[in-house]
Amino acid sequence: MGIVICDNVSKSFKKNRAIKNLSCTFQENRITGLIGRNGAGKTTLLKTIAGRWRPNEGVVKVFDEDPYDNLKVSANMICVNDELVFSPELTLDEILKSGEMFYSNWDMEIAEGLFDYFELNPNLYHDQLSKGKLSTFNMIVGLASRCPLTIFDEPTTGMDYSVRQDFYRALLKDYINHPRTIILSSHLLNELEDILEDIVLIDKGEICLHESMNDLKEYAIRITGKREDIEPFIVEENILHKKKLEFNLESLVVKNEFSKEEIEQMKQRGIQILNVDAADLSMFLTGQSKGGIDDVF
């Protein structure tokens, strides 16, 4: 069942189009990663889903309803980003209590447990926190609210490596105990690929891929070998990334549409075949040109 359905959605600001004719469906009770470069339109898409504004064109449905100005959607969804504004006069502890008042599924035990673990001082104020602690606190609010639709927009900004790992683990564990629909946007795929079920790649306001994470890992392969050996196997449109090496060698990333026999044949010709890291693949898919930065030189 699609919890979030975007149909042909466009949203522009002044003359700048942030998302264009975007269609996608986020499935119920899955962790979906929304991956794209900075400025790809991730935040715009998420805010549109969260009902912060109306799209210029197209329809957004959340829980089968228009999320804009919708109390039911608001009560069952939380959108955590680094723009969260809390009262400057409430301590973190008091903010948590307010959250408990608003959200019926709120889990104070988890919130307090995470507070202790991350050594947050409950007597501090929101605007006193460092960037990393702020993200940690916002993440705790997002987890504890336990909304059927939980959106994290770049939740790890400013967190250091170990805190990020802890966050992913906490997110996964809480998801296992209380399955719900989670959308997680990031430009760092490699750290969170294991916990994602689905992935949506977004580039320049458009969806360029929507796959399950397992399929993504088999979506493409890297082929390295002599150009004349490789050429017979390759269809030009399937090349995602091309890198020329010394000695007439080429390293190509291509869509994996090969049969078992073809793979065998390539291997026999001494062509090296490797898997492509999901993070690299997402970079190639959203890249400007097939050669990447090397094209400049």
Added chain:
Amino acid sequence: MVLNHDSVKPIYVQIAEWLETEILNEHISPGEKMYSQYQLADMFNINPATAAKGLNILANNNILYKKRGLGMFVKEAAKEMILLKRKNENLKQMVRDLVQEANYLGVSNDELYQLINDIRNEGQGE
């Protein structure tokens, strides 16, 4: 077990292989309940769907069977099935790679047999 992210093998295949090893090592006996997808997800810090895919590989290979509402259980003949499968598929593939490498290096069949015998003897000597 630590998952190898750089491996050519997808995570769910690695999960399936680990489960097979658990059965072979008799950590889980035939007829017993297999780990649930959620337990696996928690153990390996992976999405439950990935873990489910690993379990499904074993189910499709008749190593596990589903009991409605109770989860996956290990079949009586699981161990034999795994051994058979590994012989047929994995070992064959390894030998294929071995032969390919030997061809590259110009190693003759006799030399190769000799090498295999030596390594086997080493293992027995220990």
Added chain:
Amino acid sequence: MTALLTIIPIIVLAIVFTVVIITVAKSKPPAQKPKKMVQRRKSILKGYFIILLVSGVVYGMLQSNWGVIGDEEVNNELEQIDQEFYEAINNQNFNHESVKEVQNWQFKLEGDELMLTNLNQGEGLSFMVYVEKIDDLEGEVVATYYMKGIGEEKIYHPNKPVITWDGTESELMMKQHRKEVKLHVMSKEFPIRQFTGERWFGERQSHTFNVHNQIVYIQVPRGTVVETSDFLYIYEVN
């Protein structure tokens, strides 16, 4: 509406102050020890409300201790005393409780003409003089100053006049030093006045009291001709 225009500077002043205060209050608490900041602010607020409540009680006590003036009841009482006072003077009933004798002057009159002069006439201050002609006064003029017998409240009592004989002994000079009284009127707030008929800056003079009560009572021999200057009003008795 000119009254409304006069308060525009106040409004402008208030706007400026309010905007400044609110921007200051809205600014974030400083990074160090904001916990204390917020707590201090909250306790200051509590203190403020407590002070306000206490001042309500204090004012109630002060009002009941110092009595209420300007209340309708009190005004009626004053009006009644006022009436009794003039009635008593007219009836020469000087022993009435509403009458209080303050000072008495005696002078020897030469001739049968008496001139009464108000030395305060330039200041627009008038005298009210009762003149009684009596048979058995042998060339004597007796002047007595009476005031209302209404307690010690000084706002009801003007300075007593000074009455002197000039050199010719036929002219009585009256002078009074104008008394200045500073009064604080504990007025009701505008939102209450709106419904008590007083409005914005309404007829506040209505709080002024009937203090025009200095009476000089002069007895002269019968047959004396009494002449007066301006701002001096004579009531002949009998």
Added chain:
Amino acid sequence: MSFNQPSVSSAVKNQYLYKLKGYSSVFVALMTVQIIAMFFGVLGGVGQYGTSNGSMYLDLYYVSGDLIFAFTCIWAFVIAFTMDSKTNRQAMQVFVTNQLTRHLANGIYLVTLSIIGAITVLLGGFFIKSIVMILNGPESTFIFVGYTIGDFFIGLATTSLYLLLCSAVGYFAGKIASMGLVAKLVLIIGFLSVLFYNGLIERISEFFIMEDVFSIFILKVLVTSLVAYVMAIWLSKQLEVIK
């Protein structure tokens, strides 16, 4: 995961409580504004009135909370003006909300502020009077205009209504101000022309200030406030759809 079916009333209640708990700075502003008003009030520069009555010259100093009342009206206006600003809106969007509940919570909050403001105005009046009496000592003469419990409650109701009126107008003006530069200019020019256009300000003030029938006054204020408030909500809806 079970869905939560929120009722409008519970969402409004939660937002209202959150606002009340989390934004005490409005009361700090109220206190500061009133303290300044009291300062001027105690100095006694306001309402001085001299009258000569024959042999006596009366210097009358009217002591009341009028100035506190005026300052507090402007406080109510400014607070309402910023109530639905972008920052304050974002602060509400963190938790369960939609436009309707947000505006309703704001409205109830402003009513609360009006009542609290009214109580402090009247108590502030007592404060000024007490201070003036204590400063001048018992030798001075004070005229007490009999103040009854009834007066207090009439004052409370009327002051609350005036503050409510100011805040409703402020809420509306705040929405106009968020319309952009042109609209802001129109607002300022409009405000000034209302102030100085011959007769208009008089008629507006007469409409409320000269009304001495209490029930009609209540009706006038409530209807005007409601109209300003509904216009603000309508304007807010238009603005947010455009964005």
